[in-house]
Amino acid sequence: MTDLSERTDWIGDAFTSDAGWNLLEDLVDVGNRMAGQPGEREGLELVRDALADAGCRDARIDEFDLQGWERGDSGLRAAGRDERCIALPRSPAGEATADLVDLGYGLPSDFEEGDVDGNVVMVSSDTPDEFDRFIHRTEKYYYAVEHGAAAFVFRNHVEGCLPPTGSVGTDDDPIGDIPAVGVSAEVGGRLARRSTGEPVTVSVDCETPEATSGNAMAELGPDTDEEILVSSHVDAHDIAEGAMDNGAGTATIVEVANALAGIEDELDTRVRFVAYGAEEVGLVGSSVEADRADRDAIAAIVNVDSNVFGRTLSLSTHGFDDLAAAADRLADRFDHPISTSEELVPHSDHWPFVIHGVPGYMVAGETEGSGRGWGHTEADTLEKLEVRNLREQAILLTALVADLADADTEIARRDPSEIAAALEAEDKAAGMKVIGDWPYDDDGNVVG
Structure with missing residues (x-):
């Protein structure tokens, strides 16, 4: 029985460990960890070796093919001046000159009512508080495509002269349909003030070679039929260190591996650690793994x-009651605040499994404000993170994984039709269908 309630020795070891932070420093020092590029491979190798050093067995990298995307130059010219911008990954190469239309938040109604056809559309990275759900960048991009826009401008809502990045491709169409760039809040404000209704030129230069990515993985605990999957993603956008997104998550799961290795003989269930590649370009690595794995053998995903x-840890439980109960037990045991939500989060590496009804958490850090903050900008750097937080969160997640691995812990699955119905109830289905990410047929069965 995996019962660590009476043991505390491992906690001291975890709180004084440097394994996770040292890996985090190594990952950010790689530089460009863009999916399919040499830095991502270096990152995967660092994680593989760190898992082996922690005491995990069968540390390896499972490779897969990938539609690559390599940044060239990009430009946005308006009112006789060149404005700073960056191409959004998986934008196609191309140039468009047309009138600029500022659609504000880029809500579905904004596209329905706006003069989009043939024009350059600008939208905010934010979603208003009064709207009932978050609207993802990719959804806004494909509304623009659907309504005939000539190009797409993604305006950051976070001040600081930080143009945002983020992929616009999909599984079926990895390279988007119209040129897409990101601009800072300040450039966006200037464009809205000076250039709305006036011609602007958006240009993107990029290469789209075939590439290779991979998933780094290893195991701890007994060789049981069932397993607990503990995951993160290694890749990051090429414009930044990717410290928070997601060097931090990857460092955390390696720290959890170190802690669990010290109590491995008390685990009832195998724990498999997977650090995915190519998350930032459409959850490619986790989708490959979800197709490859025996999903019935996965008791839970962290x-x-x-x-x-x-x-403060933020745990999205996706409506799995037993995951919510485990989070409550964790908070009670450590008398530590933990934020939980039942809302479905279809934008990270748990999702290709959760759509099938596999119980899964999305674990993040609770922050103030809306959107990604420093994430997906060049400001996502190491000095904004604290080793204290990494160690505390690793301790909590180690205890959570051990609880889930307990033979007496029951974790009920959900029928995929329930997930589909919840997406409809949360008003997420329409946007997923626009993007082409809706995985269900009319009966709520996963297609493919």
């Missing part, structure tokens, strides 16, 4: 993405 910057 996916860690963009934590540490916020000290």
Whole structure:
């Protein structure tokens, strides 16, 4: 029985460990960890070796093919001046000159009512508080495509002269349909003030070679039929260190591996650690793994993405009652605040499994404000993170994984039709269908 309630020795070891933070420093020092590029491979190798050093067995990298995307130059010219911008990954190469239309938040109604056809559309990275759900960048992009826009401008809502990045491709169409760039809040404000209704030129230069990515993984505990999957993603956008998103999550799961290795003989269930490649370009690595794995053998998933910057853990339970109960037990045991939500989060590496009804957490750090903050900008750097937060969160997640691995812990699955119905109830289905990410047929069965 995996019962650590009476043991505390491992906690001291975890709180004084440097394994996770040292890996985090190594990951950010790689530089460009863009999916399919040499830095991502270096990152995967660092994680593989760190898992082996922690005492895990069968540390390896499972490779897969990938549609690559390599940044060239990009430009946005308006009112006789060149404005700073960056291409959004998986934008196609191309140039468009047309009138600029500022659609504000880029809500579905904004596209329905706006003069989009043939024009350059600008939208905010934010969603208003009064709207009932978050609207993802990719959804806004494909509304623009659907309504005939000539190009797409993604305006950051976070001040600081930080143009945002983020992929616009999909599984079926990895390279988007129209040129897409990100601009800072300040450039966006200037464009809205000076250039709305006036011609602007958006240009993107990029290469789209075939590439290779991979998933780094290893195991601890007994060789049981069932397993607990503890995951993160290694890749990051090429414009930044990717410290929070998601060097932090990857460092955390390695720290959890170190802690669990010290109590491995008390685990009832195998724990498999997977650090995915190519998350930032459409959850490619986790989708490959979800197709490859025996999903019936996965008792639960603990996916860690963009934590540490916020000290309090945020756990999305996706409506799995037993996961919510385990989170409550964790908070009670450590008398530590933990934020939980039942809302479905279809934007990280738990999702290709959760759509099938596999119980899964999305683990992040609770932060103030809306959106990604420093994430997906060049400001996502190491000095904004604290080793204290990493160690505290690793301790909590180690205890959570051990609880889930207990033979007496029951974790009920959900029928995929329930997930589909919940997406409809949360008003997420329509946007997923626009993007082409809706995985269900009319009966709620996963297609493919």
